[in-house]
Amino acid sequence: MSLSTLKDRVRAATTEQPAAVATVSALAEDAKASTPEQLHTSAQAEGGDIADVALAWLERYRNEFTRALPSHIDTAAFLAAVRAALPGLINCTPASLLQSLLTCARFGLIPDGRHAVIKREGKTAVFVPMAQGYVELMYRSGRVGSVHVGMIHEADEWVYEPTAPAPLDFTHKPALTVSKKDRGPVILAYAFCWMASGARSQVVILTREDAEEIRDEYSSAYRRAQDSGANDSFWHTDFNKMWAKSALRRLHKVVPMSAELVALLKADEAGDAGQVQIVHAPAEDAHLQAEADEAHERAEESQDPKETRTRPLPRKRSQPRRTTRKSRKGTCR
Structure with a gap:
């Protein structure tokens, strides 16, 4: 069944995650790292960075971001701004992070600190539009x-x-x-x-x-x-x-x-x-x-x-x- 609205696509994307997954860091490592410290260790052992590991998970939804973003904003530029913000968001639930980012994209705002911010409150990622x-x-x-x-x-x-x-x-x-x-x-x-x-x-x-x-x-x-x-x-x-x-x-x-x-x-x-x-x-x-x-x-x-x-x-x-x-x-x- 095709998903006609962005709301439907967000619901589908955020409900398809395993119920046992509690945070983005855990999801990004397919539950191999149960704590942020272990995720850091795993990412370093692979020669990567914790934000890169989380971004790799978000890349699965590149097509959703492309559909949400207006034509004048490049998906790669949007995800680059997301990459910079990810270190502070890895303890958020994946559903809240994905929804907050797709909401940000829907309005055509880049989470760069000037136009919008994705803020962590507990384990919830929240989209916050700024003055610009x-x-x-x-x-x-x-x-x-x-x-x-x-x-x-x-x-x-x-x-x-x-x-x-x-x-x-x-x-x-x-x-x-x-x-x-x-x-x-x-x-x-x-x-x-x-x-x-x-x-x-x-x-x-x-x-x-x-x-x-x-x-x-x-x-x-x-x-x-x-x-x-x-x-x-x-x-x-x-x-x-x-x-x-x-x-x-x-x-x-x-x-x-x-x-x-x-x-x-x-x-x-x-x-x-x-x-x-x-x-x-x-x-x-x-x-x-x-x-x-x-x-x-x-x-x-x-x-x-x-x-x-x-x-x-x-x-x-x-x-x-x-x-x-x-x-x-x-x-x-």
């Missing part, structure tokens, strides 16, 4: 001309007046002529898009407090890492990147959305919640397209200044350092 991955899918929608994501430091010049017409409502001039230390800590993250039509989206701005509230309320991965004492979630290890990603994710409320981007948001949320990341085929899912169309309508409405009801942040101009005043903290949700 979201940007990539926004461009693919054909409705977005450019995406801007940035971080404002304490010594930077910036102005945000949401009642002013775009693009006068927001400017950011980084203090690039001073040292990183003198630029001070990051105080705001922002994101906005210029549409293909020439219109500009609403600017999304998040304070550190906003980012912490998002983390505490929505990130199950952060809470699991806190409760276990591991403190190894991305909110622990890369707070600023997650801060910027949160600003970018909030753009989905004010920019045109594609069904594929809706699916990416859902996969990201499922992974963070510790749930199975179902591989969607957005073109076949009418409800995803309906959500995208609804988001597009919201984006069009957001261009009307009357629809903006955010509290303005104060204007800040450069001053001699000894007389510079700190800006009041503001929020744009």
Whole structure:
């Protein structure tokens, strides 16, 4: 029987493994090495590397990756990025690793640390799209001309007046002529898009407090890492990147959305919640397209200044350092 959808192929690929196999390392060695240490010893004796042994197993599914990847991404390049990430994933279950990688491929994102990451949580491999991955899918929608994501430091010049017409409502001039230390800590993250039509989206701005509230309320991965004492979630290890990603994710409320981007948001949320990341085929899912169309309508409405009801942040101009005043903290949700 032919498998018509990627979801069917993933299910078939991940259920054909022997029930006794618990980890990728064990599967890669056909159960000859029952511990990571033994696998290392075996791989070294054969003149190879543990990641090469695991990659040899994944090569069995090359055709599945080729079907999942869009035509502009070479399968060899994708697997090369996977090879670099494998040493940290060999204790994951083979089913979760294969599904997370096929999900990553389905969205046309390379797990290179910039576009996406495959992260280990216990014995489960989880697909995590990064900020650049979201940007990539926004461009693919054909409705977005450019995406801007940035971080404002304490010594930077910036102005945000949401009642002013775009693009006068927001400017950011980084203090690039001073040292990183003198630029001070990051105080705001922002994101906005210029549409293909020439219109500009609403600017999304998040304070550190906003980012912490998002983390505490929505990130199950952060809470699991806190409760276990591991403190190894991305909110622990890369707070600023997650801060910027949160600003970018909030753009989905004010920019045109594609069904594929809706699916990416859902996969990201499922992974963070510790749930199975179902591989969607957005073109076949009418409800995803309906959500995208609804988001597009919201984006069009957001261009009307009357629809903006955010509290303005104060204007800040450069001053001699000894007389510079700190800006009041503001929020744009």
